[in-house]
Amino acid sequence: MSKTLYDKLVDAHMVCDLPDGDMLVYVDFHIMNEYTSPQAFSGLDQKGLKVWRPEAHLSVVDHVNATRQRDPHDEASKLLIDNLENNCKRHNIAFYGLGDPRQGIEHVVVPEQGLVAPGMLIACGDSHTTTYGAYGALGFGIGTSEVEHVLATQTLRYKRLKTMLVNVEGDLAPGVTAKDIIMKVVQVVGAGGANGYAVEFAGSAIRDQDMSGRMTICNMAVELGARAALIAADEKSMAKVQGRAHSGTIDFGGTEWRSDEGAAHDQTFDITAAEIAPLVSWGTSPDQSVPIDGLVPTAGDTATPKAKAALERALDYMGLAAGQSVQDITIDSAFIGSCTNSRIEDLRAAAAVLKGNKVAAGVNAIVVPGSTYTRLQAENEGIDKVFIDAGFDWRPESGCSMCLAMNDDIAMDGERIASSTNRNFEGRQGRGARTHLMSPAMVAAAAVKGRLADVREFQNEGTE
């Protein structure tokens, strides 16, 4: 019988069945950060438990650390960072902390270090762990109680998900990137449309993406509610695991990690790549986006009173008028970073737009490379100079920074940000902050124009 990639991965990792339809699955590799792990370690201590296999875990500092300088910006963040280091020392777990050349955003660090390969099951106390699906690995986010469970047992209690297939076929139009593909998918499926599902992305537009683009797509699958995202392993994913620190030490198989011909999914969506335009979000949910040459929706565009109320609330929070042109929206800040779009390919795409241009007067533009390794690579290529010459603040340290504002990069009330990140929730980038999601090249275009702008108007436009 034909099996989906998802079912193959779950079957391969099943330790045993549990009563009531749960199962125990084996976790090949587990990643921790400083903010969702402390209570898991204290749970172990309270119960007098040891870590089952310390060598199968990695801890990185990324969520709360400052990126303007290496030293913690306050006592509270220092406490979290020191706490993680101490917990790792006590339990003999690898720790990539501040100043370590391997440090950075967890989901940028792991592929760089060659710690993801097709066929693996990877868990992390972070919702964007879906990123690893780009490699044909089953990655998913877990809560702190589950972090404790995986530390103590190397397993998780798991309930098999339904599967959804999203086909994106054809060639993308110029200026359209992986970020636009996934924002389109979120728009079509809806913010909670994939709750209870593992989503497999397929079709020529997905296969044509490089690994960085595939990671962007799988990363944001959680914004449609998917607990896991997958793309079939192929030569590209196999090539990308070579030449890294852990290459040669990890092998779970290769391109056989794909769905069988004719495998049945519970739901299917078909999207035509050519119909995707560069998108920007206008509201407070990632599914609220429009093409850059479009208009902010009006209440007439929505069917139900409930939808109308949601739209009005979002417009009110965002300080926008229904029906206004998206390109008339002026910005205060531009932010390039996050586990969605801070890899070297993203920085190159944004730099291509910025080359020879200047950030508009009054716009505060920040770029935080996804990892220390990525930053050094970019500096080696001279990309830092392009950003700095254009007027961007090129950050010397890496982390999540203004994506979720857990460090000192907190947007002010009412501040409007063009952002290469993944969530435009109320208060995400600071209390009252107004986030517009878009690709890194589009953030660069917006920074130059001082308003939301169409990347296609730039001669030397970036491609991912």
Add this chain to the structure above:
Amino acid sequence: MPDQVNGLMAAFPQPNVDTDVIMPKRFLITITREGLADGTLADLRFDEENNKRPEFVLNQPPWTEASILVVGDNFGCGSSREHAVWGLMQLGIRGVIGTGFAGIFYDNARKNGLALPIVSTRVRDDLLRIARDPEAGDCTIDITNRQITVGSQHHLFDMDDATRAALLEGRDDTLDSLKLAQSIRAYETKLTEKMRVNVIQ
């Protein structure tokens, strides 16, 4: 965990309430599970000067005493932070009734004994109407029989068997799974050398 949750329902119909809204990040800089009640839904409950927002349902009597929320679609989406569930519990919330929840939030709730009954849109909208009536009286979420009772109304709800059992038993999953250590070791014997990840320190 008792097999029932009893209490007043509050209507909180906003869709896509994410865990950033449930627990804003400024309350996350902590290494304990405690002290999160004040942070829960803080930007909706309090204004910039930390005064209560009178328009928010949990600031209005009788719903200041509510222990059950009736919520909009896709409640708990976004970040994996379990702090959102800890905070709701510390605020006195014991049940959240909705049409569907984000996966990580759902699992976090199960680990902490927060009941999340799933009902149809029609039933949820009915319950929202009832919850807005200050005279409605208490609601009962009967976990054993998967039934919500309020006044003369009874509604069956969805809850998967494993979540229901976990809530009723109130067990510690970590300790419970360690009883299966032998099965875990048996699985590990099948792993090749290169399937045993060994992270460089």
